[in-house]
Amino acid sequence: MANFRYRDDQPHEEPAVTLDAFLEQPDATAVRLEAGEDARRLIPFLGRLQLIEISFPRFRDGRGFSSARILREAGYEGELRAEGDVLIDLLFFMRRCGFDSFSSQHSLNPADVEAALNRYSNVYQDATDAAVPIWKLRHG
Amino acid sequence: MYQYDKYDQGMVDARVEEFRDQVRRRIAGDINDDQFKPLRLKNGLYLQLHAYMLRVAIPYGTFNSLQMRKLADIARKYDRGYGHFTTRQNIQYNWIKLEEAPDILAELATVEMHAIQTSGESIRNISADQYAGAAADEICDPRPWAELIRQATTFHPEFSYLPRKFKIAVISAAEDRAALRWHDCALRIVRNEAGEEGFEVYAGGGMGRTPFIAYKIRDFLPAQQIFSYLQAILRVWNLHARRDNIHKQRMKILVHELGEEEFRRQVEEEFQTFLALGTDFPQAEYDRIAEYFTPPPFEAGLSDEIDRSDPDFALWVDRQVAEHKAPGYAIANISLKPIGGIAGDISADQMDIVADLAERYSFDEIRATHAQNLVLPHVRKADLYAVWQALDAAELADANLDLITDIIACPGLDYCTLANARSIPLAQKISERFADMERQLDIGELKIKISGCINACGHHHAGQIGILGVDRKGTENYQLLLGGSGAEDTSQAKITGPGFDEAGIVDAVERTVERYRELREPGERFLDTYRRVGLDPFKEAIYG
Numbered sequence: 001m002a003n004f005r006y007r008d009d010q011p012h013e014e015p016a017v018t019l020d021a022f023l024e025q026p027d028a029t030a031v032r033l034e035a036g037e038d039a040r041r042l043i044p045f046l047g048r049l050q051l052i053e054i055s056f057p058r059f060r061d062g063r064g065f066s067s068a069r070i071l072r073e074a075g076y077e078g079e080l081r082a083e084g085d086v087l088i089d090l091l092f093f094m095r096r097c098g099f100d101s102f103s104s105q106h107s108l109n110p111a112d113v114e115a116a117l118n119r120y121s122n123v124y125q126d127a128t129d130a131a132v133p134i135w136k137l138r139h140g
Numbered sequence: 141m142y143q144y145d146k147y148d149q150g151m152v153d154a155r156v157e158e159f160r161d162q163v164r165r166r167i168a169g170d171i172n173d174d175q176f177k178p179l180r181l182k183n184g185l186y187l188q189l190h191a192y193m194l195r196v197a198i199p200y201g202t203f204n205s206l207q208m209r210k211l212a213d214i215a216r217k218y219d220r221g222y223g224h225f226t227t228r229q230n231i232q233y234n235w236i237k238l239e240e241a242p243d244i245l246a247e248l249a250t251v252e253m254h255a256i257q258t259s260g261e262s263i264r265n266i267s268a269d270q271y272a273g274a275a276a277d278e279i280c281d282p283r284p285w286a287e288l289i290r291q292a293t294t295f296h297p298e299f300s301y302l303p304r305k306f307k308i309a310v311i312s313a314a315e316d317r318a319a320l321r322w323h324d325c326a327l328r329i330v331r332n333e334a335g336e337e338g339f340e341v342y343a344g345g346g347m348g349r350t351p352f353i354a355y356k357i358r359d360f361l362p363a364q365q366i367f368s369y370l371q372a373i374l375r376v377w378n379l380h381a382r383r384d385n386i387h388k389q390r391m392k393i394l395v396h397e398l399g400e401e402e403f404r405r406q407v408e409e410e411f412q413t414f415l416a417l418g419t420d421f422p423q424a425e426y427d428r429i430a431e432y433f434t435p436p437p438f439e440a441g442l443s444d445e446i447d448r449s450d451p452d453f454a455l456w457v458d459r460q461v462a463e464h465k466a467p468g469y470a471i472a473n474i475s476l477k478p479i480g481g482i483a484g485d486i487s488a489d490q491m492d493i494v495a496d497l498a499e500r501y502s503f504d505e506i507r508a509t510h511a512q513n514l515v516l517p518h519v520r521k522a523d524l525y526a527v528w529q530a531l532d533a534a535e536l537a538d539a540n541l542d543l544i545t546d547i548i549a550c551p552g553l554d555y556c557t558l559a560n561a562r563s564i565p566l567a568q569k570i571s572e573r574f575a576d577m578e579r580q581l582d583i584g585e586l587k588i589k590i591s592g593c594i595n596a597c598g599h600h601h602a603g604q605i606g607i608l609g610v611d612r613k614g615t616e617n618y619q620l621l622l623g624g625s626g627a628e629d630t631s632q633a634k635i636t637g638p639g640f641d642e643a644g645i646v647d648a649v650e651r652t653v654e655r656y657r658e659l660r661e662p663g664e665r666f667l668d669t670y671r672r673v674g675l676d677p678f679k680e681a682i683y684g
Contacts, residue, residue: 060301116158134147
């Protein structure tokens with residue numbers, strides 16, 4: 001198990017409820033999305049959600065990348081956590097898609113995590129992070 | 141052609157170090173083989189039957205002499221002195237050691253090359269018309285758009301763990317030389333009534349075990365919006381594709397299951413989301429890239445005369461040379477299909493010779509084709525004889541473009557872990573059976589495509605004659621298909637009936653060809669005759 005968090009605020013303590021449970025009692029502030037669940041159903045509630053956990057049941061299942069971006073693009077500012085089969089070589093892409101915390105079922109070497117996150121000093125395209133795409137650097 | 145700036149170079153250099161680190165972590169046991177597999181695949185490294193295979197990207201099939209010489213060096217230093225051009229305009233090496241792969245990537249990076257996203261469940265190398273920038277029938281050079289798409293889709297954070305591979309092709313000519321509609325996403329550059337450039341967009345094509353020809357989902361997409369539109373397609377697929385059965389995860393299956401209309405509706409809706417995000421590359425970036433594809437300084441006032449007094453040369457000109465947009469110039473095709481040879485294979489020494497010829501006679505440009513041949517795109521007609529003599533001396537002057545011996549074949553059971561049957565020896569036997577040049581010319585255009593398993597890397601669905609190797613109770617068995625096309629008249633080949641053993645399939649091909657010769661009307665290609673008369677007369681000839 002390894003947990004990494006890239007936020008300055010206090011970690012949210014309330015346990016995350018399932019999407020179905022959340023939609024029935026939307027006063028919860030933490031929700032968990034399983035792979036394949038429609039992130040857009042959370043859009044009406046983003047203002048008061050403090051934690052959204054997106055499950056990666058298998059590292060090859062990349063649906064969570066799209067879910068994360070959809071939530072960030074809709075204005076979600078709370079904690080966005082990738083949970084499950086989270087491997088070092090996914091982290092850079094996950095950060096770019098808006099994840100700011102990780103709960104991996106594996107033990108990840110912190111030095112390798114840092115190296116993976118800092119490997120690329122530039123990116124070719126916009127995503128939901130603050131990275132400036134190369135085309136913008138080229139044209140000032 | 142395109143040249144890296146410090147940013148592009150920084151990306152490939154970082155990639156080399158990343159992969160070196162991934163190999164180190166694998167060897168140290170920090171990651172298991174299951175976890176390592178997608179990482180090496182994203183760097184083009186497959187585990188084959190006998191060794192690792194490394195697939196190197198040749199973006200949109202364009203490269204230069206420096207790069208070709210580097211490919212030759214790698215073949216000598218790390219492989220067995222040869223390389224193999226593939227059906228997606230890439231080159232692959234078959235005898236690679238895992239521990240040497242990072243060094244090879246480092247060598248490639250010194251000549252602005254890489255193996256990024258050449259395999260795995262990622263957005264693959266963009267393919268394009270091999271005559272781009274030279275073809276007399278193109279609207280514009282499609283390569284600036286292909287390069288822009290290459291950059292936009294490299295290490296895309298949302299789309300690096302896709303349901304399956306995703307292949308894009310771009311052309312801008314009426315004639316389709318890139319098997320356009322057999323791609324997941326196919327783009328044809330067109331002009332609207334206002335004269336603006338845009339894309340006709342096709343989606344959901346692909347071969348494999350469930351072949352589909354891509355549907356047109358947009359008549360005209362303003363060119364500057366291409367990245368938004370591609371991301372919309374990719375997001376719809378990424379979110380909604382099945383994830384439970386690897387054979388049903390390609391986008392063609394989703395397009396088929398949702399239906400063309402519903403797929404299009406979802407893409408258009410997601411497209412609005414992406415347009416609003418403003419992630420499209422600006423015109424200034426397109427202009428910067430397009431600058432690299434400014435036509436070379438063609439000489440004016442050259443003669444279009446070709447001295448045809450040497451009959452062997454005249455034969456080669458008739459088969460291998462295509463019309464160029466500039467007067468006095470020609471496009472020269474180099475066959476990698478010698479009689480009895482291995483389709484797409486080229487020795488390191490031959491690579492060096494092609495590099496020399498490109499440098500001296502073709503403004504330093506070389507192209508790879510999806511039919512596993514090479515092209516010198518910009519040769520002065522006055523230089524064709526010298527080019528031909530040099531090719532002839534290097535055993536590269538076969539004059540069989542699009543003829544029956546210009547066979548596409550996958551590596552098959554000689555190399556590939558997926559294959560059920562051998563492709564290479566079969567292609568060699570067919571090539572030898574039809575070696576006679578007069579007979580080949582009499583038969584005319586006839587594209588044979590051979591796959592050693594249902595994954596269809598040898599494009600058998602698109603073969604005018606397609607051959608599919610299967611495993612039948614432990615022995616190799618070959619099914620015969622007729623009537624496919626990867627050109628602008630795209631069609632899917634149909635199975636004729638029961639399969640054959642290796643000797644039987646060569647005979648069946650010959651019976652098919654002979655029946656065509658009996659049935660054809662003047663001017664008809666094999667495909668035309670087949671379309672006119674249908675499958676039955678051929679079945680009768682084949683199975684009697």
